[in-house]
Amino acid sequence: MIAHSVEDPFYYLHNFRQVLAWVELRYVDLLEDEEQAFIRGFTDLPQTSQALLVRMVMRKGELFRTDRLAYAEIGCTHAALAPLLVRGWVCDDAPLSVEQLGVLLRKDELALGFSHLLKQPRAAKSQLLSELAELQLLPRPLAEWLPGFPVAIVHWRLQALCDRLRLLFFGNLYQDWSEFVLADMGLLRFEQVAFCADSRALRQRSEVALAMALHQCAEQLEAGAPPAQLLGTLQGLQAENPWLERRRSRLLFQVGQQCERLADWPLALAVYQDCGHAESRIRQVRVHERSEQWQAAFELASQMAAAPANALEAQACERMVPRLMRKLGGPPQPRRRARAVSTLELELPRELASLGVERAVRQHLLEGGGEVHYVENTLFNSLFGLLCWEAVFAPIPGAFFHPFQSAPQDLHDADFQLRRQAQFDRCIEQLADGSYRQVIPERFTTKYGLQSPFVVWQVLTPALLEQALHCLPPAHLQACFLRLLQDIRNNRTGMPDLIQFWPEQGRYRMIEVKGPGDRLQDNQLRWLAFCEQHGLPVEVCHVRWREAA
The missing domain is CATH 1.25.40.10 (Tetratricopeptide repeat domain)
Structure with a gap:
């Protein structure tokens, strides 16, 4: 995809054209006659009409006042609308209900236009609409409601068609045209993955x-x-x-x-x-x-x-x-008790509560030496994402199908790892041969800022990365990464809040922080059990607040 500067007044039009070209190239066999006709007809429109159409596509709703469709780069709204009206893509005499008028008209316009029907034309807008609703008036065009009204209300009729084209491009409807704008502004950057004939959602x-x-x-x-x-x-x-x-x-x-x-x-x-x-x-x-x-x-x-x-x-x-x-009246059944986890009991000054319980504990631990970071689920996920970047973004057929994907489409499928087994094996092997110590920092530099389902750039600082690679044993990293791959959706959360490093000694511990009345959640209990099973140092810190004397 070609990036267009938002300084270009028609940047949004260039982006829309790229979507149409992308869809026509990759989904031509799925397009219905109406959609193909729209793509051809759009190309034949004057640029100002194309731009006005895209402006309506990007806005909420399908009904617009012409005085609110004024854009400097487009110029005369009525001239830009004319070709759209001829094609029937826009209608300027659609029947409008009282409810629709209530959204589109100001209070003074309603009061003036319907003064002959209203008992209290000076009342609040909501009351005016309630009065009109009680009359059960049938929908009719604006010209019949308010003869001589100075602006027109147009109905954009092809929003459903454009939503289908957006669906084909993104593979979903939760992503919208703002993705282009954020990418053009450099606020969102995505890994470039090679697309193949099977790259379709x-x-x-x-x-x-x-x-x-x-x-x-x-x-x-x-x-x-x-x-x-x-x-x-x-x-x-x-x-x-x-x-x-x-x-x-x-x-x-x-x-x-x-x-x-x-x-x-x-x-x-x-x-x-x-x-x-x-x-x-x-x-x-x-x-x-x-x-x-x-x-x-x-x-x-x-x-x-x-x-x-x-x-x-x-x-x-x-x-x-x-x-x-x-x-059912059976004998009491003893519940299997989880392994005992080391605990840390802290009583901290009440004034630290304003920091939040995790940051309060972090500040206290810093006073005792070592480096302490509030990482929660971000550190191990980020290290995994950097080490296994090539596996996650491998051009597997059907995994990537548009240039604004932060993750492969099958990330949560049961066979996600299996489809990339060779790539993941090579990544994990780097923990055994020690090359991960070079690979992860290099990837941190070369991929910095690119969207990832695992890497949290705003948390993973160079200092944190250096300390983690120095203090975290590769065997511990491997155990965590393999557990993550077993169930990405459920195992990527529940990790301890804090991590403390002692770089001089090359050791670390993780701390799950619980304030007064807080208790461990299920996903946290599963991670604690995993840490105990594999010998990862972890403690649960219970905090009480000490009132000032």
């Missing part, structure tokens, strides 16, 4: 329709649509595309959570049973429990305990099975 036209339908369902869920209504759509949306199936599973899981909030236990259970989400079986047990179906809950929890699908299930079963056995 969507491979069939049916997947385009499916992706749009899933997006609409997500919007409806956020707007509070009834779960049953959403399920009627979601249950008919299935695809072999892994990205789309993950999206569908996440949506189903969210619908199930909404059913739980509504205490609709049968529907929640049905949703979770149809959901491939990693926590769906855990939620099924909880639904059985909340609806007091103890036997069903126990049977499913026992099945999970016998063959947990992931670490989340294994940990959940340790709590659920004993609890359910008690509910």
